[in-house]
Amino acid sequence: MKKIITISREFGAGGGEIGRKLAQALKYNYYDKEIILKTAKDSNVDVESLLKWDERVPMNFGFAQSLFDFYNKPLSEKLFEAQKQVIRKIGEKGNCVIVGRNANTILKEFDYGLHVFIYADPCWRAERMKDKMPDATEAKINEEIRAIDRTRKKYCSYYTNTEFGVADYYDICLNTSSLGIDACVEILEKLAK
Protein backbone atom coordinates (compact mmCIF):
# COMPACT_ATOMS: atom_id res chain seq x y z
CA MET A 1 0.00 0.00 0.00
CA LYS A 2 1.42 3.39 -1.06
CA LYS A 3 0.86 5.96 1.70
CA ILE A 4 2.28 9.01 -0.06
CA ILE A 5 1.42 9.92 -3.62
CA THR A 6 3.11 12.92 -5.20
CA ILE A 7 2.03 14.30 -8.55
CA SER A 8 4.27 16.58 -10.58
CA ARG A 9 2.57 17.94 -13.65
CA GLU A 10 2.73 20.11 -16.69
CA PHE A 11 0.30 23.03 -16.65
CA GLY A 12 -3.07 22.02 -18.08
CA ALA A 13 -2.26 18.29 -18.25
CA GLY A 14 -4.85 17.35 -15.60
CA GLY A 15 -2.55 16.58 -12.66
CA GLY A 16 -4.84 18.40 -10.23
CA GLU A 17 -7.94 16.60 -11.45
CA ILE A 18 -6.17 13.23 -11.27
CA GLY A 19 -4.92 14.07 -7.76
CA ARG A 20 -8.38 14.97 -6.50
CA LYS A 21 -10.03 11.91 -8.03
CA LEU A 22 -7.29 9.65 -6.71
CA ALA A 23 -7.49 11.12 -3.20
CA GLN A 24 -11.23 10.55 -3.24
CA ALA A 25 -10.91 6.96 -4.47
CA LEU A 26 -8.26 6.12 -1.85
CA LYS A 27 -9.82 8.22 0.91
CA TYR A 28 -6.55 10.17 1.23
CA ASN A 29 -6.05 13.85 1.98
CA TYR A 30 -5.44 16.09 -1.01
CA TYR A 31 -2.92 18.96 -0.93
CA ASP A 32 -1.96 21.69 -3.34
CA LYS A 33 -2.21 25.47 -2.80
CA GLU A 34 -3.43 24.73 0.73
CA ILE A 35 0.15 23.84 1.53
CA ILE A 36 1.21 27.37 0.73
CA LEU A 37 -1.35 28.80 3.09
CA LYS A 38 -0.38 26.36 5.79
CA THR A 39 3.27 27.27 5.20
CA ALA A 40 2.47 30.93 5.59
CA LYS A 41 0.67 30.28 8.85
CA ASP A 42 3.49 28.14 10.22
CA SER A 43 6.38 30.33 9.19
CA ASN A 44 4.93 33.82 9.62
CA VAL A 45 5.65 34.74 6.00
CA ASP A 46 2.89 37.03 4.81
CA VAL A 47 0.56 35.40 2.32
CA GLU A 48 0.77 38.09 -0.33
CA SER A 49 4.54 37.90 -0.78
CA LEU A 50 4.23 34.18 -0.60
CA LEU A 51 1.83 33.91 -3.51
CA LYS A 52 3.92 36.37 -5.48
CA TRP A 53 7.01 34.19 -5.08
CA ASP A 54 5.17 30.95 -5.60
CA GLU A 55 7.09 28.67 -7.98
CA ARG A 56 9.30 31.52 -9.12
CA VAL A 57 13.05 31.39 -9.02
CA PRO A 58 14.71 34.52 -7.59
CA MET A 59 15.56 36.91 -10.41
CA ASN A 60 19.17 37.19 -9.35
CA PHE A 61 19.87 33.49 -8.96
CA GLY A 62 22.83 33.51 -11.34
CA PHE A 63 25.55 35.88 -10.28
CA ALA A 64 24.26 36.89 -6.86
CA GLN A 65 23.87 33.24 -5.81
CA SER A 66 27.39 33.16 -4.41
CA LEU A 67 26.64 36.13 -2.17
CA PHE A 68 23.82 34.37 -0.37
CA ASP A 69 24.05 34.55 3.34
CA PHE A 70 22.38 31.85 5.38
CA TYR A 71 20.96 34.51 7.72
CA ASN A 72 19.79 36.74 4.93
CA LYS A 73 18.19 34.48 2.34
CA PRO A 74 15.78 35.95 -0.19
CA LEU A 75 12.15 35.30 0.58
CA SER A 76 11.68 32.50 -1.94
CA GLU A 77 14.49 30.48 -0.33
CA LYS A 78 12.81 30.88 3.04
CA LEU A 79 9.54 29.91 1.44
CA PHE A 80 11.03 26.80 -0.09
CA GLU A 81 12.44 25.74 3.28
CA ALA A 82 9.12 26.41 5.03
CA GLN A 83 7.16 24.48 2.38
CA LYS A 84 9.63 21.65 2.62
CA GLN A 85 9.01 21.29 6.34
CA VAL A 86 5.26 21.33 5.86
CA ILE A 87 5.50 18.71 3.11
CA ARG A 88 7.66 16.50 5.33
CA LYS A 89 5.04 16.75 8.09
CA ILE A 90 2.29 15.79 5.66
CA GLY A 91 4.44 12.89 4.44
CA GLU A 92 5.02 11.65 7.98
CA LYS A 93 1.28 11.53 8.58
CA GLY A 94 0.85 9.61 5.29
CA ASN A 95 -2.36 8.80 3.36
CA CYS A 96 -1.90 11.87 1.20
CA VAL A 97 -1.90 13.00 -2.41
CA ILE A 98 0.31 16.06 -2.94
CA VAL A 99 0.17 17.93 -6.24
CA GLY A 100 3.14 20.10 -7.22
CA ARG A 101 5.74 21.68 -4.94
CA ASN A 102 8.46 19.20 -5.95
CA ALA A 103 7.12 16.92 -3.25
CA ASN A 104 8.63 13.91 -5.05
CA THR A 105 12.18 15.03 -4.30
CA ILE A 106 11.35 16.32 -0.81
CA LEU A 107 9.78 12.97 0.15
CA LYS A 108 12.02 10.65 -1.87
CA GLU A 109 13.55 9.04 1.24
CA PHE A 110 10.15 8.10 2.67
CA ASP A 111 8.93 4.53 2.28
CA TYR A 112 5.63 3.75 0.59
CA GLY A 113 5.83 6.66 -1.83
CA LEU A 114 4.51 6.66 -5.38
CA HIS A 115 5.90 9.54 -7.42
CA VAL A 116 3.98 10.42 -10.54
CA PHE A 117 4.58 12.79 -13.47
CA ILE A 118 1.55 13.89 -15.50
CA TYR A 119 2.11 15.48 -18.90
CA ALA A 120 0.33 15.96 -22.21
CA ASP A 121 0.60 17.28 -25.71
CA PRO A 122 0.65 21.13 -25.63
CA CYS A 123 -2.30 21.41 -28.06
CA TRP A 124 -4.41 19.12 -25.91
CA ARG A 125 -3.53 21.18 -22.85
CA ALA A 126 -4.49 24.39 -24.62
CA GLU A 127 -7.83 22.86 -25.64
CA ARG A 128 -8.46 21.76 -22.06
CA MET A 129 -7.57 25.16 -20.61
CA LYS A 130 -10.03 26.87 -22.99
CA ASP A 131 -12.87 25.26 -21.02
CA LYS A 132 -11.34 26.41 -17.75
CA MET A 133 -10.50 29.95 -18.90
CA PRO A 134 -13.39 30.80 -21.23
CA ASP A 135 -12.48 34.51 -21.29
CA ALA A 136 -8.86 34.05 -22.42
CA THR A 137 -7.84 34.14 -26.07
CA GLU A 138 -6.07 31.14 -27.60
CA ALA A 139 -2.83 33.13 -27.89
CA LYS A 140 -3.05 34.10 -24.22
CA ILE A 141 -3.56 30.46 -23.19
CA ASN A 142 -0.61 29.25 -25.28
CA GLU A 143 1.58 31.97 -23.84
CA GLU A 144 0.48 31.04 -20.32
CA ILE A 145 1.27 27.35 -20.91
CA ARG A 146 4.76 28.15 -22.17
CA ALA A 147 5.45 30.59 -19.34
CA ILE A 148 4.28 28.25 -16.58
CA ASP A 149 6.14 25.27 -18.06
CA ARG A 150 9.28 27.35 -18.15
CA THR A 151 8.85 28.57 -14.58
CA ARG A 152 8.24 25.06 -13.24
CA LYS A 153 11.32 23.74 -15.02
CA LYS A 154 13.47 26.49 -13.54
CA TYR A 155 11.98 26.07 -10.08
CA CYS A 156 12.55 22.34 -10.22
CA SER A 157 16.19 22.46 -11.29
CA TYR A 158 17.02 25.42 -9.06
CA TYR A 159 15.65 23.95 -5.85
CA THR A 160 15.97 20.22 -6.30
CA ASN A 161 18.86 19.64 -8.66
CA THR A 162 16.67 17.30 -10.71
CA GLU A 163 15.13 17.77 -14.15
CA PHE A 164 11.42 18.33 -14.63
CA GLY A 165 9.88 15.68 -16.86
CA VAL A 166 12.86 13.31 -16.98
CA ALA A 167 11.50 9.84 -16.19
CA ASP A 168 14.33 8.94 -13.76
CA TYR A 169 12.89 11.12 -11.00
CA TYR A 170 9.46 9.47 -10.93
CA ASP A 171 8.02 5.96 -10.51
CA ILE A 172 5.57 6.42 -13.35
CA CYS A 173 4.93 9.06 -16.02
CA LEU A 174 1.54 9.25 -17.71
CA ASN A 175 0.58 11.16 -20.86
CA THR A 176 -3.02 12.24 -20.32
CA SER A 177 -3.57 13.29 -23.93
CA SER A 178 -2.93 9.74 -25.13
CA LEU A 179 -4.25 7.73 -22.18
CA GLY A 180 -7.13 9.88 -20.90
CA ILE A 181 -7.55 11.18 -17.36
CA ASP A 182 -9.79 8.38 -16.07
CA ALA A 183 -7.44 5.62 -17.29
CA CYS A 184 -4.62 7.37 -15.42
CA VAL A 185 -6.66 7.56 -12.21
CA GLU A 186 -7.45 3.86 -12.54
CA ILE A 187 -3.80 2.87 -13.07
CA LEU A 188 -2.66 4.92 -10.09
CA GLU A 189 -5.43 3.67 -7.81
CA LYS A 190 -4.45 0.10 -8.60
CA LEU A 191 -0.74 0.78 -8.09
CA ALA A 192 -1.39 2.53 -4.77
CA LYS A 193 -3.26 -0.50 -3.49
Next chain:
Amino acid sequence: MKKIITISREFGAGGGEIGRKLAQALKYNYYDKEIILKTAKDSNVDVESLLKWDERVPMNFGFAQSLFDFYNKPLSEKLFEAQKQVIRKIGEKGNCVIVGRNANTILKEFDYGLHVFIYADPCWRAERMKDKMPDATEAKINEEIRAIDRTRKKYCSYYTNTEFGVADYYDICLNTSSLGIDACVEILEKLAK
Protein backbone atom coordinates in the same frame (compact mmCIF):
# COMPACT_ATOMS: atom_id res chain seq x y z
CA MET B 1 -7.22 -1.40 -29.06
CA LYS B 2 -3.53 -0.52 -29.47
CA LYS B 3 -2.10 -2.33 -32.49
CA ILE B 4 1.51 -1.17 -32.19
CA ILE B 5 3.42 -1.21 -28.93
CA THR B 6 6.95 0.17 -28.87
CA ILE B 7 9.20 -0.25 -25.86
CA SER B 8 12.26 1.94 -25.36
CA ARG B 9 14.35 0.87 -22.40
CA GLU B 10 17.40 1.38 -20.26
CA PHE B 11 19.81 -1.54 -20.34
CA GLY B 12 18.92 -4.09 -17.66
CA ALA B 13 15.57 -2.51 -16.76
CA GLY B 14 13.53 -5.44 -18.07
CA GLY B 15 12.11 -3.90 -21.27
CA GLY B 16 12.78 -7.11 -23.23
CA GLU B 17 11.11 -9.30 -20.63
CA ILE B 18 8.09 -6.97 -20.46
CA GLY B 19 7.90 -6.92 -24.25
CA ARG B 20 7.93 -10.72 -24.53
CA LYS B 21 5.34 -11.19 -21.78
CA LEU B 22 3.13 -8.50 -23.24
CA ALA B 23 3.34 -9.94 -26.76
CA GLN B 24 2.38 -13.34 -25.36
CA ALA B 25 -0.56 -11.93 -23.37
CA LEU B 26 -1.89 -9.98 -26.37
CA LYS B 27 -0.98 -12.66 -28.93
CA TYR B 28 1.13 -10.07 -30.82
CA ASN B 29 4.39 -10.60 -32.67
CA TYR B 30 7.53 -9.69 -30.76
CA TYR B 31 10.49 -7.96 -32.42
CA ASP B 32 13.97 -7.00 -31.28
CA LYS B 33 17.28 -8.19 -32.74
CA GLU B 34 15.29 -10.10 -35.34
CA ILE B 35 14.65 -6.75 -36.94
CA ILE B 36 18.35 -6.31 -37.53
CA LEU B 37 18.63 -9.66 -39.23
CA LYS B 38 15.58 -8.98 -41.30
CA THR B 39 17.04 -5.58 -42.20
CA ALA B 40 20.23 -7.23 -43.32
CA LYS B 41 18.35 -9.65 -45.51
CA ASP B 42 16.23 -6.90 -47.05
CA SER B 43 18.97 -4.40 -47.66
CA ASN B 44 21.92 -6.59 -48.58
CA VAL B 45 24.04 -5.14 -45.77
CA ASP B 46 26.29 -7.87 -44.43
CA VAL B 47 25.30 -9.07 -40.96
CA GLU B 48 28.72 -8.70 -39.38
CA SER B 49 29.12 -5.00 -40.11
CA LEU B 50 25.51 -4.56 -39.15
CA LEU B 51 25.96 -5.99 -35.67
CA LYS B 52 29.13 -3.97 -35.23
CA TRP B 53 27.29 -0.71 -36.00
CA ASP B 54 24.22 -1.64 -34.03
CA GLU B 55 23.08 1.30 -31.91
CA ARG B 56 26.40 3.06 -32.37
CA VAL B 57 26.72 6.59 -33.60
CA PRO B 58 29.41 7.13 -36.25
CA MET B 59 32.63 8.17 -34.53
CA ASN B 60 33.00 11.25 -36.66
CA PHE B 61 29.50 12.59 -36.22
CA GLY B 62 30.62 15.98 -34.92
CA PHE B 63 32.76 17.89 -37.36
CA ALA B 64 32.54 15.56 -40.34
CA GLN B 65 28.74 15.60 -40.20
CA SER B 66 28.60 18.61 -42.53
CA LEU B 67 30.65 16.75 -45.14
CA PHE B 68 28.16 13.92 -45.43
CA ASP B 69 27.15 13.16 -48.92
CA PHE B 70 23.72 11.79 -49.54
CA TYR B 71 25.15 9.32 -52.03
CA ASN B 72 27.97 8.25 -49.79
CA LYS B 73 26.52 7.80 -46.34
CA PRO B 74 28.46 5.84 -43.73
CA LEU B 75 27.17 2.35 -43.11
CA SER B 76 25.31 3.18 -39.91
CA GLU B 77 23.21 5.79 -41.73
CA LYS B 78 22.32 3.22 -44.36
CA LEU B 79 21.52 0.79 -41.58
CA PHE B 80 19.25 3.26 -39.83
CA GLU B 81 17.35 3.89 -43.06
CA ALA B 82 17.04 0.16 -43.75
CA GLN B 83 15.84 -0.55 -40.20
CA LYS B 84 13.39 2.29 -40.44
CA GLN B 85 11.78 0.77 -43.51
CA VAL B 86 11.53 -2.62 -41.85
CA ILE B 87 9.98 -1.08 -38.74
CA ARG B 88 7.45 0.81 -40.86
CA LYS B 89 6.47 -2.44 -42.58
CA ILE B 90 6.03 -4.17 -39.22
CA GLY B 91 3.96 -1.20 -38.02
CA GLU B 92 1.72 -1.34 -41.09
CA LYS B 93 0.96 -5.01 -40.40
CA GLY B 94 0.15 -4.10 -36.75
CA ASN B 95 -0.35 -6.42 -33.73
CA CYS B 96 3.29 -6.07 -32.77
CA VAL B 97 5.52 -5.33 -29.80
CA ILE B 98 8.83 -3.75 -30.87
CA VAL B 99 11.63 -3.40 -28.33
CA GLY B 100 14.36 -0.80 -28.99
CA ARG B 101 15.38 0.67 -32.35
CA ASN B 102 13.73 4.05 -31.62
CA ALA B 103 10.55 2.54 -33.03
CA ASN B 104 8.49 5.10 -31.07
CA THR B 105 9.73 7.98 -33.20
CA ILE B 106 9.71 5.98 -36.44
CA LEU B 107 6.07 4.97 -35.89
CA LYS B 108 4.82 8.10 -34.16
CA GLU B 109 2.48 9.05 -37.02
CA PHE B 110 0.74 5.67 -36.97
CA ASP B 111 -2.64 5.39 -35.24
CA TYR B 112 -3.23 2.92 -32.45
CA GLY B 113 0.31 3.13 -31.08
CA LEU B 114 1.29 2.85 -27.44
CA HIS B 115 4.83 4.11 -26.83
CA VAL B 116 6.45 2.96 -23.62
CA PHE B 117 9.70 3.81 -21.82
CA ILE B 118 11.02 1.28 -19.28
CA TYR B 119 13.68 2.39 -16.80
CA ALA B 120 15.00 1.49 -13.36
CA ASP B 121 17.40 2.43 -10.64
CA PRO B 122 20.99 1.63 -11.79
CA CYS B 123 21.69 -0.55 -8.70
CA TRP B 124 18.59 -2.61 -9.34
CA ARG B 125 19.63 -3.05 -12.96
CA ALA B 126 23.12 -4.17 -11.93
CA GLU B 127 21.61 -6.71 -9.51
CA ARG B 128 19.34 -8.03 -12.24
CA MET B 129 22.17 -8.32 -14.77
CA LYS B 130 24.25 -10.34 -12.30
CA ASP B 131 21.78 -13.21 -12.72
CA LYS B 132 21.95 -12.91 -16.49
CA MET B 133 25.74 -12.54 -16.69
CA PRO B 134 26.97 -14.82 -13.88
CA ASP B 135 30.57 -14.74 -15.14
CA ALA B 136 30.93 -10.95 -15.17
CA THR B 137 32.33 -9.01 -12.21
CA GLU B 138 30.23 -6.30 -10.58
CA ALA B 139 32.58 -3.61 -11.90
CA LYS B 140 32.26 -4.99 -15.43
CA ILE B 141 28.46 -4.98 -15.20
CA ASN B 142 28.35 -1.39 -13.92
CA GLU B 143 30.70 -0.31 -16.68
CA GLU B 144 28.56 -2.08 -19.25
CA ILE B 145 25.38 -0.39 -17.97
CA ARG B 146 26.96 3.05 -18.17
CA ALA B 147 28.41 2.41 -21.63
CA ILE B 148 25.18 1.07 -23.10
CA ASP B 149 23.08 3.87 -21.55
CA ARG B 150 25.45 6.38 -23.06
CA THR B 151 25.37 4.74 -26.49
CA ARG B 152 21.58 4.57 -26.55
CA LYS B 153 21.27 8.22 -25.57
CA LYS B 154 23.63 9.25 -28.36
CA TYR B 155 21.95 6.99 -30.89
CA CYS B 156 18.56 8.38 -29.94
CA SER B 157 19.46 12.05 -30.18
CA TYR B 158 21.61 11.58 -33.28
CA TYR B 159 19.03 9.74 -35.34
CA THR B 160 15.71 10.97 -34.00
CA ASN B 161 16.29 14.45 -32.63
CA THR B 162 14.48 13.44 -29.44
CA GLU B 163 15.85 12.84 -25.95
CA PHE B 164 16.09 9.36 -24.47
CA GLY B 165 14.14 9.08 -21.22
CA VAL B 166 12.32 12.41 -21.44
CA ALA B 167 8.64 11.68 -20.78
CA ASP B 168 7.33 13.86 -23.64
CA TYR B 169 8.32 11.30 -26.28
CA TYR B 170 6.34 8.42 -24.79
CA ASP B 171 2.74 7.71 -23.74
CA ILE B 172 3.79 6.08 -20.49
CA CYS B 173 7.06 5.62 -18.58
CA LEU B 174 7.39 2.85 -16.01
CA ASN B 175 10.07 2.40 -13.38
CA THR B 176 10.49 -1.35 -13.00
CA SER B 177 12.58 -1.12 -9.82
CA SER B 178 9.71 0.55 -7.97
CA LEU B 179 6.71 -1.04 -9.68
CA GLY B 180 7.97 -4.54 -10.49
CA ILE B 181 8.00 -6.19 -13.92
CA ASP B 182 4.69 -8.03 -13.61
CA ALA B 183 2.77 -4.92 -12.50
CA CYS B 184 4.15 -3.14 -15.59
CA VAL B 185 3.03 -5.96 -17.89
CA GLU B 186 -0.43 -5.83 -16.33
CA ILE B 187 -0.77 -2.04 -16.76
CA LEU B 188 0.34 -2.23 -20.40
CA GLU B 189 -1.89 -5.18 -21.23
CA LYS B 190 -4.88 -3.29 -19.86
CA LEU B 191 -3.96 -0.09 -21.70
CA ALA B 192 -3.46 -1.96 -24.97
CA LYS B 193 -6.94 -3.42 -24.71
